[in-house]
Amino acid sequence: xxxxxxxxxxxxxxxxxxVSRLMDNRWAGLAGxxxxxxxxxxxxxPYALSVMTSAAIFVMLAAGLNIVVGYCGLLDLxxxxxxxxxxxxxxxxxxxxxxxxxxxxxxVLVVTVIAGVVIGAPTLRLRSDYLAIVTxxxxxxxxxxxxxxxxxxxxxxIYGIPSLTANPVVFxxxxxxxxxxxxxxxxxxxxSRMGRAWRFIREDEDAAEAMGVHTYKVKLAAYIAGAVWGxxxxxxxxxxxxxxxxxSFTFLQSAxxxxxxxxGGMGSIxxxxxxxxxxxLLPEFLRDLADYRFFLFGVLLIVVMLVRPQGxxxxxxxxxxx
Amino acid sequence: xxxxxxxxxxxxxxxxxxxxxxxxxxxxxxIVSVIGPNGAGKTxxxxxxxxxxxxxxxxxxxxxxxxxxxxxxxxxxxxxxRTFQNLRLFGELSVLDNVRAGAHLWLRQGILDALLHTxxxxxxxxxxxxQAHHWLDFVGLRGDRYGAARNLPYGEQxxxxxxxxxxxxxxLLLLDEPAAGLNQGEKAEMLDLIRRVQGLGIAIVLxxxxxxxxxDVSERVxxxxxxxxxxxxxxxxxxxxxxxxxxxxxxxxHA
Numbered sequence: 001x002x003x004x005x006x007x008x009x010x011x012x013x014x015x016x017x018x019v020s021r022l023m024d025n026r027w028a029g030l031a032g033x034x035x036x037x038x039x040x041x042x043x044x045x046p047y048a049l050s051v052m053t054s055a056a057i058f059v060m061l062a063a064g065l066n067i068v069v070g071y072c073g074l075l076d077l078x079x080x081x082x083x084x085x086x087x088x089x090x091x092x093x094x095x096x097x098x099x100x101x102x103x104x105x106x107x108v109l110v111v112t113v114i115a116g117v118v119i120g121a122p123t124l125r126l127r128s129d130y131l132a133i134v135t136x137x138x139x140x141x142x143x144x145x146x147x148x149x150x151x152x153x154x155x156x157x158i159y160g161i162p163s164l165t166a167n168p169v170v171f172x173x174x175x176x177x178x179x180x181x182x183x184x185x186x187x188x189x190x191x192s193r194m195g196r197a198w199r200f201i202r203e204d205e206d207a208a209e210a211m212g213v214h215t216y217k218v219k220l221a222a223y224i225a226g227a228v229w230g231x232x233x234x235x236x237x238x239x240x241x242x243x244x245x246x247x248s249f250t251f252l253q254s255a256x257x258x259x260x261x262x263x264g265g266m267g268s269i270x271x272x273x274x275x276x277x278x279x280x281l282l283p284e285f286l287r288d289l290a291d292y293r294f295f296l297f298g299v300l301l302i303v304v305m306l307v308r309p310q311g312x313x314x315x316x317x318x319x320x321x322x
Numbered sequence: 323x324x325x326x327x328x329x330x331x332x333x334x335x336x337x338x339x340x341x342x343x344x345x346x347x348x349x350x351x352x353i354v355s356v357i358g359p360n361g362a363g364k365t366x367x368x369x370x371x372x373x374x375x376x377x378x379x380x381x382x383x384x385x386x387x388x389x390x391x392x393x394x395x396x397x398x399x400x401x402x403x404r405t406f407q408n409l410r411l412f413g414e415l416s417v418l419d420n421v422r423a424g425a426h427l428w429l430r431q432g433i434l435d436a437l438l439h440t441x442x443x444x445x446x447x448x449x450x451x452x453q454a455h456h457w458l459d460f461v462g463l464r465g466d467r468y469g470a471a472r473n474l475p476y477g478e479q480x481x482x483x484x485x486x487x488x489x490x491x492x493x494l495l496l497l498d499e500p501a502a503g504l505n506q507g508e509k510a511e512m513l514d515l516i517r518r519v520q521g522l523g524i525a526i527v528l529x530x531x532x533x534x535x536x537x538d539v540s541e542r543v544x545x546x547x548x549x550x551x552x553x554x555x556x557x558x559x560x561x562x563x564x565x566x567x568x569x570x571x572x573x574x575x576h577a
Contacts, residue, residue, distance in 0.1 A: 185437050192436030192443070193429050193450075200423050203412035210372060210406075211490060212398035212427035 028270050029184070036176045040169055049168045050240075053175050055280040057236045060179045062260040062276035063186040063269070064229025069258065070267035070315070071190055072222035073202030074124070075132040078139020079257055082227040084146060084249035085115045086234025091158040091244050092151055101164055101239050105232070112231030113224055115142075120223035124216060127205075139254050147246040157245025161238045175236055182229055187269040189225060198222050199267070263304060265311025274312050323386050325350045325525050326371070326402075326494055331380035333363075333370055333549075340366045341377070342549035348494065353516065353526045355536045355557075358546035359569060364529045365407055367546070368496050372404050373397040384494065399427055403492035405483045407499050407529070413472035417463070417482050420471050421454035424489020457485040461515055477508040481515070488519065495519060497528040501535050513539055537561065545569065 039052055065079045089111045093104040123134045146152040153159075165171050189195050197218045200208035209215050238244050256279055264275020282300065286293035304312065324347035333341040341363045348354050356364050369375040371382060373394040382389040384400050392400075403424070412420050429450050435443040458467055461481040465474045474482060480500060487495055500516070501509050509532065516539050520526060530536050536543060536557065543560040545553040547569040553560050560566055 188436050188439065189433070192433070193426065193431045193446070194433060194436065196419060196422060197426055199415055199419070200412055200426075203414055204410050206374065206394075207406065207410040207412065208423070209394040210374075210398060210404055210410075211423040211486065212395050213423070214393070214395045 029187075032270070032273060033176070033180050036180075037173070040172060044169065046168060049172050051281070051284050053168070053172045053240050055277055056172070056175045056179045057233050057240065058257070058260065058280040059273050059276040060182045060233040060236070061230060061257045062264070062272040062279075063179075063183045064226045064233065065257050066261050066267065066269070066272040067186055067189065067198070067229065068222050068226035069261050070265075070272065071195060071198040071202065072219060073198075074219060074222065075128065075135075076223075076226070077132050077136040077251070077254055077258065078119075078142075079135075079226065079230060080249045080251070080253040081119065081135075081139045081142040082112055082115060082230030083234045083237065083253070084142050084246075085112055085227075086231030087238040087244045087248070088146055088152050088158070088234070089231070090235040090238045091161050094161050094238075095158055096151065101162055101235070105235060108231050108235050109228060112227045115231070116224035116227030117220065119227075120220045124219045124223060136251065136254075139249075139251060143246050143249045146249070153245070155246060157243060157248075158238075159243035161242045161244070163239045163242055171240065175240070178232070178236060182232065183269060183273060186225075186229065190267075190269065194218070194221060202267075259301065263301065263311060265314035268311065268313055268315035271311050271313035271315065278312070324348060325352075325385060326527070327381065327383045327386075328367075328371065329381040331367070331370060331382065332378045333366055333375055334378045340549050341370065344380075344546070344549070344551055346544045346551060346554060348525050348527055350493075351520060351523050351525050352542065353520055353528070353540050354542045354544060355540040356527060356529050356544045356546060357531070357533075357536055358552075362546040362569075363549040364546055365498060366549075368404065368498055368527075368529065371397070372402060372496065398490065398492075401493040402496065403487035403490040403494075404496040405480075405487055405498055405500065407502070409476075409479050409483055411471040411479055411483055411486070414470055416469060417458070417465065417467045417471050417474060418451070418454050420482055421457055421485045421489050422450050424457070424486050424491075425450040425453055427490060453489055454485075457489045458482070460488065460518070461485040462511065477504050480504065480508075480512070484515065484519075488522075488524075492524060494525045494527065497526060497530075499529055499531065501530060501532045509535060 036056065040049060061083060065076065068074050068076045068079070086108050089108045090101060090104040093099045093107055094101055119138045123131055123138070126134060147155055163171060164174055197208065197213045200211065200213055201215050201218060205215050260275040260279040261272050263278060264273065265271030283293055283297055286296055289296060326348040328347065329345045331341050331344040332339065344367060356367065358364055366375060370377045371389065373389070373392050373396065377390060380390070384402065387400060389397055389400065412423065429446050431443055431446040461484050463478055463481050463485065465478045471479065471482060484500065501512050504512060513535055516526060540557050542555065543557050544551060545560060545566050552565045552569060553563045
């Protein structure tokens with residue numbers, strides 16, 4: 001799933017067309033941001049705002065997992081662990097210690113980095129399938145731990161987490177701003193020395209090592225970056241719902257984020273943003289179908305993967321050029 | 323002091339002694355060929371020097387600095403670059419990005435530079451790209467630099483791999499069968515390229531089966547058989563060495 005499979009870069013040898021140029025440059029990102037900013041002017045019911053805020057948080061998760069899976073080619077089936085660590089750290093510190101939400105951010109950064117190292121350091125010595133299995137295990141360990149500890153509220157979780165603002169419209173815009181910065185940050189990392197090193201590892205770990213890339217450290221860096229993105233998304237999540245419980249952090253969540261990355265196009269920032277929006281909003285649009293909606297959701301995903309195995313908006317080898 | 327010193331190197335795979343007490347040295351700026359029948363331990367020796375295999379015993383040093391036990395990236399950081407027998411380009415990435423991999427070790431750029439796009443980030447990216455183009459020009463790559471590396475013709479991929487290794491700015495370049503699979507014209511170009519690399523002051527060790535190329539380009543030839551060195555000297559002397567002839571053509575003992 002990580003390095004095998006279909007060619008991901010149609011159009012590498014074609015001259016740039018108007019469409020590809022539009023899709024390549026930063027206008028695509030600004031257009032996406034514009035859509036997010038204008039959405040509340042189209043529909044601003046509390047329910048719609050809540051769905052859109054969740055979608056934005058989901059985009060941030062996908063951008064974070066894309067660093068690990070898309071850039072670095074490390075199949076992580078327990079990514080939701082970092083989301084949980086961030087959300088619980090913010091939840092515990094606000095409700096038990098009484099810190100304001102913003103003040104928990106430095107602590108969340110520290111804790112997620114530690115979580116990234118603790119989970120990554122032993123697992124990253126493994127390759128491919130073994131890594132996937134162990135990360136799956138860690139994802140479950142974090143959730144079950146939260147389920148059993150007193151400080152995390154056990155199965156009922158934590159509630160009464162203060163939001164940043166009482167106004168859901170303002171909170172939506174704050175979320176969009178944070179997520180936009182996170183997506184931009186992930187894109188910029190991808191175009192840096194580190195981002196290239198991640199791709200070298202994805203393509204050929206031995207050749208990367210021969211070029212002087214300390215593959216273990218660089219993989220750990222990808223893992224930590226993914227952990228930080230996931231953890232900060234967790235803070236937004238806790239603030240958005242004001243209540244968190246272990247049921248929010250199941251394997252299904254990890255699978256959905258991974259699905260967003262694969263559906264959009266691994267390693268492609270616009271791709272994973274589109275993928276995340278589709279995965280998080282499509283079930284809402286299919287709501288009228290009641291019991292059939294997840295059936296149709298599944299069928300649609302299979303159709304997309306059959307028709308466009310490289311993802312909706314695949315990465316090109318030119319991506320790292322600009 | 324020699325550039326590379328290999329002393330009494332042993333590599334054991336279970337019951338098989340793949341390299342059995344190998345010693346040789348490479349001087350600054352020298353071209354040395356390592357030849358020998360299939361399975362003689364040539365690539366294993368390369369893998370020991372570059373840290374991909376951990377030698378069971380022996381001494382390995384670059385300019386007197388120990389290399390034994392270092393991981394491959396640390397060996398690369400000491401100044402050794404290599405190519406692989408079966409091309410190991412980053413297939414899905416652009417040719418240019420492949421060569422930029424050579425810049426990994428010398429590019430000074432932090433995470434914050436990348437996140438904030440500081441002037442240092444822009445400067446280092448520009449330098450890295452210019453260098454990549456420079457080395458692609460140097461090896462004479464004609465294909466599309468912006469396309470995926472796997473789309474290049476075979477001979478071009480060989481050259482791109484050498485450009486990637488050169489972008490590392492190594493003191494020692496190890497080439498594992500650089501002419502394998504090339505046609506006559508491409509072989510001549512490869513010969514010329516190897517000479518031009520030497521002209522940069524870079525020492526080269528190459529494994530090669532094409533004896534024409536070996537005899538033409540090498541200043542010294544090291545011959546391996548069954549993990550042991552059986553000859554070491556100027557190409558003309560090695561060619562006449564009875565032990566070498568026996569190893570290649572089979573003597574009565576080995577026939």
